[in-house]
Amino acid sequence: MAFKLLASLLALTAVSNAALVRKATCADGRTTANAACCVLFPILDDIQENLFDGGECGEEVHESLRLTFHDAIGFSPALTKQGKFGGGGADGSLITFDTIETPFHANGGIDDIVGVQKPFIAKHNITAGDFIQFAGAVGVSNCPGAPQLDFLLGRPEATQASPDLLVPEPFDTVDKILDRFADAGFTPAEVVALLASHSIAAADHVDETIPGTPFDSTPDVFDSQFFIEVQLRGTSFPGVGGNQGEVESPLKGEIRLQSDHDIARDSRTACEWQSFVDNQTKLQNAFKAAMAKLAVTGQDVSKLVDCSDVIPVPKPVTGQAHLPAGLSQNDVEQACAATPFPTLPTDAGPVTSVPPVPPS
Numbered sequence: 431m432a433f434k435l436l437a438s439l440l441a442l443t444a445v446s447n448a449a450l451v452r453k454a455t456c457a458d459g460r461t462t463a464n465a466a467c468c469v470l471f472p473i474l475d476d477i478q479e480n481l482f483d484g485g486e487c488g489e490e491v492h493e494s495l496r497l498t499f500h501d502a503i504g505f506s507p508a509l510t511k512q513g514k515f516g517g518g519g520a521d522g523s524l525i526t527f528d529t530i531e532t533p534f535h536a537n538g539g540i541d542d543i544v545g546v547q548k549p550f551i552a553k554h555n556i557t558a559g560d561f562i563q564f565a566g567a568v569g570v571s572n573c574p575g576a577p578q579l580d581f582l583l584g585r586p587e588a589t590q591a592s593p594d595l596l597v598p599e600p601f602d603t604v605d606k607i608l609d610r611f612a613d614a615g616f617t618p619a620e621v622v623a624l625l626a627s628h629s630i631a632a633a634d635h636v637d638e639t640i641p642g643t644p645f646d647s648t649p650d651v652f653d654s655q656f657f658i659e660v661q662l663r664g665t666s667f668p669g670v671g672g673n674q675g676e677v678e679s680p681l682k683g684e685i686r687l688q689s690d691h692d693i694a695r696d697s698r699t700a701c702e703w704q705s706f707v708d709n710q711t712k713l714q715n716a717f718k719a720a721m722a723k724l725a726v727t728g729q730d731v732s733k734l735v736d737c738s739d740v741i742p743v744p745k746p747v748t749g750q751a752h753l754p755a756g757l758s759q760n761d762v763e764q765a766c767a768a769t770p771f772p773t774l775p776t777d778a779g780p781v782t783s784v785p786p787v788p789p790s
Contacts, residue, residue: 519728522558575747
């Protein structure tokens with residue numbers, strides 16, 4: 431009798447749980463946890479095909495991810511306390527007020543992706559704030575090894591342009607960068623996690639003579655190579671050198687930002703930086719959490735709808751963390767005082783040379 435009663439209770443619980451997780455079926459047959467998210471599937475299909483070149487982890491993904499950050503970090507409670515407008519955060523103001531914000535020095539070159547994204551926003555009747563963060567999350571899903579990023583729908587239209595000087599520059603000191611992030615609500619550990627975006631990034635305007643220069647040797651894979659290679663001793667510039675915000679890098683064809691170099695070696699952030707070197711799971715989880723926070727900066731989350739299940743699941747990373755061919759543990763500049771740099775295998779073959787990321 432007791433067994434039958436327990437079985438009945440378990441059956442009822444299963445039915446109840448099934449009701450709780452029942453998904454909405456959209457017009458095209460795809461399902462999502464909330465019917466309000468169905469509007470995103472046509473946008474998903476369009477941008478994968480026509481923005482991201484059929485679902486590649488390429489130049490437009492890099493630029494779209496950069497745009498998520500530059501738009502969202504335009505948020506300063508400190509300015510608000512002074513009685514000034516402190517920006518709306520992840521509200522799309524960088525596109526809505528592009529004639530004001532794209533000329534900011536820190537936003538150099540971002541007008542290209544703004545111009546590319548604006549027609550998609552007009553076509554799909556979605557707010558700029560929502561589109562920027564949605565496109566960023568979808569784009570990252572094309573990069574093997576990346577986490578499936580969260581996406582919440584429902585940001586209102588931006589009402590004012592963000593103030594200038596809120597986006598950190600690569601030539602800023604670590605103190606200035608950490609203070610700017612702290613004002614926006616981010617810890618030093620979250621700053622390091624957000625820099626994982628440079629694992630799938632390339633620079634077009636740090637050195638104008640070499641557009642599409644990657645920050646690591648695997649710019650189409652979300653992995654820890656960025657954190658490894660920034661920790662290696664710099665030996666040369668990939669281009670002309672002497673550019674503001676650039677320091678020497680260890681590999682031919684690879685560019686290194688001064689800010690990345692300094693954060694990797696600062697006592698407040700060095701150990702967190704090193705912790706990602708051989709821990710792909712931690713890297714994914716930390717980036718996912720930091721991006722989730724960034725994507726709703728300045729927004730009332732209670733008014734947003736969770737549409738994270740619309741974002742595709744990225745392919746897993748292949749291979750393992752390694753030192754580039756031609757280099758060794760002796761090239762590592764140890765910065766974390768608490769823990770030695772992990773011992774890594776060295777890639778076989780000739781000395782690594784990194785090709786530029788081709789344009790879209």
